[in-house]
Amino acid sequence: MQEEITLAALFDYATEGMLVTNSKGIILRINPAAEKMFGYEKGELDKKPVEWLIPMGTRDRHTKHRDGFSKQPHPRSMGMGMDLFAMRKDGSEFPVEVSLSPFNVNDHQYIIAFIIDITIRKQQQDAIRAQKEKLENYSENLKASNEELQNFAYISSHDLQEPLRKIRAFGDRLKMMEYEKMGDQGKDYLDRMLNAAMRMQILISDLLAFSRLTTRARAFQPVNLDRVLSEVLIDMEVSIEKSGAIISRQPLPEIDAEPTQMRQLFQNLVSNAIKFRREGEAPKIDISWRKRVDEYGNELAEIRVADNGIGFEEKYNDRIFNIFQRLDGQKFEGSGIGLAICRKIAIRHGGNIYAESAIGKGSVFIITLKVKQPIPNSPEHTE
Amino acid sequence: MSISKIKLEILIADDDAEDRMLITDALRESKYKDQISQVENGEELIHFLNGKSNRRPDLILLDLNMPKKDGREALKEIKSDKRLKNIPVVVLTTSGSDDDIEKTYSLGVNSYITKPAGFHDMVDIMNTVCHYWFKISELPQNG
Incomplete structure (x- = not known):
């Protein structure tokens, strides 16, 4: 007796939705949590077909599945990893996870269903998925712009070398041909120019070497x-x-x-x-x-x-x-x-x-x- | 025969007028008394070599990146032409990438040199290149 009371309390006060049907899918007992979840008044679902809780579009399929289940009953859970929806009294739908367990009393078969409203979990999962996608996009964009930047550094330093090479070559030429004819100041200017050009060349070739580390990377x-x-x-x-x-x-x-x-x-x-x-x-x-x-x-x-x-x-x-x-x-x-x-x-x-x-x-x-x-x-x- | 009397006919193929000027000047400063001709792209180069005058330069200095027909295509044509393939071709280019070097050698180029920054280096290179190809041309030819 004590045990029965305890079990009834468990059923009544559980936050998880629970209901018991017979093999024809008629609801024999339903706990307050499930009634609330589906938006029904107390007792409103008694003796009603369980299909009331299934969205219109999937009711036929559900009836067939239920018949199949009754023929080969074994405990199973539904809705894990797939989109399983239930319907409230007002017709609105919400995602659920359901586990079914068959049991027999006096040769009569019953099924107890545990139902969890996973709306919030779904929303969180969707949010995480969206965030993940956003991050993936972001990292792809970052990778692309990084590559672009590396190529830019490589190409620009490569192209900068060209005019610089000419400055040095014609500067050398000027020095070879005209140096002796120049005044001291002119000589000084020319030497400074050529020195600066050489320093710039070192900078550019170092920059090239730096960008080559990634643009010309080889296998480990x-x-x-x-x-x-x-x-x-x-x-x-x-x-x-x-x-x-x-x-x-x-x-x-x-x-x-x-x-x-x-x-x-x-x-x-x-x-x-x-x-x-x-x-x-x-x-x-x-x-x-x-x-x-x-x-x-x-x-x-x-x-x-x-x-x-x-x-x-x-x-x-x-x-x-x-x-x-x-x-x-x-x-x-x-x-x-x-x-x-x-x-x-x-x-x-x-x-x-x-x-x-x-x-x-x-x-x-x-x-x-x-x-x-x-x-x-x-x-x-x-x- | 003293080197100062050696006369080589050298053909420069480069689309950059300043580079043609610098290479020509460097050759003039070198120990060789060269006869220098210039063309501005691969098409002109092939035209020059196939011209009626039947002139065969002793050496071709070839740039890689040129309009109309680039150095690689011109090189491919020269090296697959029985009458032309024995002319030494030295690529003189700005690119020093392993890729370009490998590809150009696979097309049969005789030397590959990247354009130096200073003029003195250019003169040194011209001396070396001319000397080398002069020495090679002195060797007995065996077909």
Whole structure:
């Protein structure tokens, strides 16, 4: 008796809609939650066919399904992942999720249906879907405009080289033919012009090199970083000897990368360490690495290039990686693109670059690179 | 035979008048006493080579990007013509892309040079190119 009361309370006070029909689909019992959900008064649906709750257009189909269900009854849920609609008393429709369970009492078959109004969930899902689509569109547009920008940088720097080449060539010609006839001021002007043209050419070719990192990108392949570093150090032998640089290094790992870009990376970092040395002191450069795992579980190689050079103020930590960024009062030659190239390379390889430094204390550049990259199937190991 | 007496007939094919001027000047500054002719596009180049005068330059300096008929098409025609294919063709262009270099070599070009920025470099290049092709022409021809 106690149990029956408890069950009745469960039925009456459940927030989920519940109803019981016989095998002919006649509603025998319905709870207040379901009555409210469908907009009926208490008792209004008693002994009514369950089809009252089904939208006009799908009633016939429902009757057939119900007959089928009665012949082979088993618990099932409906409406999951598909658009199932119910109809209120006023004819309005709303999305529902329904689960059906057959049961027998005294050889009579009954069906209990649990009904959930999923209007809000549907709206949320639609909103999420719309938001997702919006984001996808946005990211596609961003990708397209990025590509456009990269192509623009490449094409414009390529086209800028043309008139500049002429300025230099005819300037040279003028110098060859007329220099001796010029006054001192004229000679000075001409030399300044040619110098400026040459500086501009360096800027433009650096800009081209920067944009080529992405417009002329090649596939990743396994690269032995230790070998790359050795090659770079051999190429730089002259400036290493001239500066008296002492280089200590740890054997570096093999990672998936673009070999030419790894070369560029080490070339830029080592030549910076030599270039920004303290006056009257041989540069000491230490190259080491350790394994790390990022927050997404990717294995990273973290490479440190430390020097004992002039260093820079902490406030420049981010700025030094920007293109054409040069620090206040900097007296060193170059376009200021080397570190921008390093950053772009690190990011392309799923990592990043940071610097730690203080004036007179030397600098440490920390580069992270993903160890594994998606490599295309073709075994293309040519470079 | 001393180099100063060597006379090469060189044909420049370039649509850029300033470049034709610079290349011509550079050749004049070089160690070779050249006879220089100029055409402005691939069509004129082929016309020149097929002309009645039957003139065969010793060397063609060819730009790639030209109107009417570009350097690649002209090169293809020259290298597939029995009478013309032995004329050395040196591409002298602004493009230094791997793609262009590969494609041009596959069409049978003899050298590929990107136009230098300074005039001195242009003179150096002309000296090297002329010297090289003069030396090659001195070798015994075996068919």
